[in-house]
Amino acid sequence: MQAPAVPAVQQQQQHCPISVTSSGSRFTTPAVVQAFRLSSSCFFHSSSSSLRILRSRADQPLRRALSIPHHRIEAMASGQHAPISESAAWADLKQHVKTIEGTHLRNLMQDNNRCEELIKEYDGIVVDLSRQRVIHDTVDKLLNLAEEAKLKEKIDQMFDGVHINETENRSVLHAALRAPRDEVINCDGQNVVPAVWDVLDKIDAFSDQIRSGSWLGSTGKPLTDVVAIGIGGSFLGPLFVHTAMQTEPGCAQAAKGRRLRFLANVDPIDVARALLDLNQETTLVVIVSKTFTTAETMLNARTVRTWITSALGVEAVSKHMVAVSTNLKLVKEFGIDPANAFGFWDWVGGRYSVCSAVGVLPLALQYGFSHVKKFLQGAWSIDDHFRSAPLESNLPVLLGLMSVWNVSFLGCPARAILPYCQALAKLAPHIQQVSMESNGKGVSLDGVPLPFGTGEIDFGEPGTNGQHSFYQLIHQGRVIPCDFIGIIKSQQSVYLKGEQVSNHDELMCNFFAQADALAYGKTREELVAEKVPEALIPHKMFSGNRQSLSILLPNLTPYTVGQLLALYEHRVAVQGWIWGINSFDQWGVELGKSLAGKVRTQMNAARTKTQPLSGFNYSTTTLLTRYLQGKTQLLYPDPHDVFPSNVLPGFEK
Numbered sequence: 001m002q003a004p005a006v007p008a009v010q011q012q013q014q015h016c017p018i019s020v021t022s023s024g025s026r027f028t029t030p031a032v033v034q035a036f037r038l039s040s041s042c043f044f045h046s047s048s049s050s051l052r053i054l055r056s057r058a059d060q061p062l063r064r065a066l067s068i069p070h071h072r073i074e075a076m077a078s079g080q081h082a083p084i085s086e087s088a089a090w091a092d093l094k095q096h097v098k099t100i101e102g103t104h105l106r107n108l109m110q111d112n113n114r115c116e117e118l119i120k121e122y123d124g125i126v127v128d129l130s131r132q133r134v135i136h137d138t139v140d141k142l143l144n145l146a147e148e149a150k151l152k153e154k155i156d157q158m159f160d161g162v163h164i165n166e167t168e169n170r171s172v173l174h175a176a177l178r179a180p181r182d183e184v185i186n187c188d189g190q191n192v193v194p195a196v197w198d199v200l201d202k203i204d205a206f207s208d209q210i211r212s213g214s215w216l217g218s219t220g221k222p223l224t225d226v227v228a229i230g231i232g233g234s235f236l237g238p239l240f241v242h243t244a245m246q247t248e249p250g251c252a253q254a255a256k257g258r259r260l261r262f263l264a265n266v267d268p269i270d271v272a273r274a275l276l277d278l279n280q281e282t283t284l285v286v287i288v289s290k291t292f293t294t295a296e297t298m299l300n301a302r303t304v305r306t307w308i309t310s311a312l313g314v315e316a317v318s319k320h321m322v323a324v325s326t327n328l329k330l331v332k333e334f335g336i337d338p339a340n341a342f343g344f345w346d347w348v349g350g351r352y353s354v355c356s357a358v359g360v361l362p363l364a365l366q367y368g369f370s371h372v373k374k375f376l377q378g379a380w381s382i383d384d385h386f387r388s389a390p391l392e393s394n395l396p397v398l399l400g401l402m403s404v405w406n407v408s409f410l411g412c413p414a415r416a417i418l419p420y421c422q423a424l425a426k427l428a429p430h431i432q433q434v435s436m437e438s439n440g441k442g443v444s445l446d447g448v449p450l451p452f453g454t455g456e457i458d459f460g461e462p463g464t465n466g467q468h469s470f471y472q473l474i475h476q477g478r479v480i481p482c483d484f485i486g487i488i489k490s491q492q493s494v495y496l497k498g499e500q501v502s503n504h505d506e507l508m509c510n511f512f513a514q515a516d517a518l519a520y521g522k523t524r525e526e527l528v529a530e531k532v533p534e535a536l537i538p539h540k541m542f543s544g545n546r547q548s549l550s551i552l553l554p555n556l557t558p559y560t561v562g563q564l565l566a567l568y569e570h571r572v573a574v575q576g577w578i579w580g581i582n583s584f585d586q587w588g589v590e591l592g593k594s595l596a597g598k599v600r601t602q603m604n605a606a607r608t609k610t611q612p613l614s615g616f617n618y619s620t621t622t623l624l625t626r627y628l629q630g631k632t633q634l635l636y637p638d639p640h641d642v643f644p645s646n647v648l649p650g651f652e653k
């Protein structure tokens, strides 16, 4: 039998005699290699003498033996950090995977002490982590990883207004948006809380004027309908909260006679849908854009402005259009009175902006400010917990660590968000942006390519709808860690005579059943005992051992919606901090945007001057040509100011 090949690095370790002397210490191979490797985390993060050794000429055999590239050593010397995957805590968890692979949730769930330890509670929220593939040691090791990543320091830095969004040189202070009036949160030496409350007070007064009818449209009618134009973070968060509040009895009562619509997509179909059956005279338009430059939002804003002015005249803009932005200069240039603009700050990331005027204004217009204030209070309850609770009982921290465990160690790149509550139908799309735009990164904060994947693929649907859709794959196909979210007291109650349980209880029976079905599965023995025909047994077997976690809320009110939001926001940040990435920038969305600009220029030239396309590859040229040759509803070069009325009801010339 042939001897197994010795890896190159190992050969170097075996054959290359290394002797490095520094500060009176003598290092020899293989002990030195081993020691350096084992203590890699502290070595990488702090040991300047180790770095000196590695940078010196004499270190070269050691450098080769450790297989540390030259650029990495220079990077470390200039203050860059090694990826967390090179730390001892990470290696320990990698090792620990083997232990976990020898367990099954069916057995782990028998251990009541373990389960008790993994069920956490804070301010009415119960988080059950017992169906995660973890044992006591796993949590300890994950907490070591958190320490290695300096998680507590990162949390403190966020609340202290440090510019942790380094690539944009900004603080990350969305928590300040929901801070009580008397809280002090500094950014660049200034307490931002008073400025936050100035805007909230302005929204309170303005929304009250609109809702009470003391602010009237240009023809003297009350403004009962609101169209909020915005995309991405300027849309998904507000839509999530609106959907969650819509059926809550107090909110529904407060919204009587009012409509709130969102217009996000630049697709004219979305314009038609958003404006369907609306009357310009009774409609208030809120343009929501942090930058006020987003192409889709600005075209939609111009389109809807045309819809308003074509019916009511240019003067109507001051009564029918307001804006939310950090770019008040562009708001003014668009023609909106600065008095009708609601500002926020560059330390609020778009996907974290629902608690700024981005969400608060449209929601206050629909439900009244008092309800929205409770939503902010709920979010702050979690903020306060996040910044002060010890890591081992800190809900967002534990949730984040479980996700890192699943993604980076158990090899599960996706996560399903499964609220058993129709009012949370827009939670998954919102968290999809919060999570995937934040953590879908390829390089560390230092700009070094990461040797592991970050982020996860988030998707979800409310139960039980999802059960009749993609759960098949979750039960018998791929392993997708699931978040089950249940509500104790439903927003609506229905209990029919003669039924075994109320409608909400029926829903929740599924919530409880699914988590155990995934954890336990179904064995061959059980199927045999049920006398299932042999040929069907493989098809009816469930491997089980599929991890999930459950979040149980006492009810779904504005307050708990706020809690849920903050829980997810901070969980995503925790994951990013562990992975060592910047969760608060989003450079990855830029390339597509600029290429669309190139297509736009050529499309205009082709349509108006019949100029041939140039600079595109064969495939794009072929499809673009086919598109340009095809039938279109609109004629160039003779643009209409409005769309034909059959396409867009309300666009009558």
Ligand SMILES: O=P(O)(O)OC[C@H]1O[C@](O)(CO)[C@@H](O)[C@@H]1O
Binding pocket: 231, 232, 233, 234, 288, 289, 290, 291, 292, 293, 294, 297, 350, 351, 437, 586, 589
């Ligand atoms: O609010 P804005 O500036 O219009 O940006 C909208 C969205 O576009 C993005 O910049 C990128 O898609 C998001 O981060 C942001 O929420």
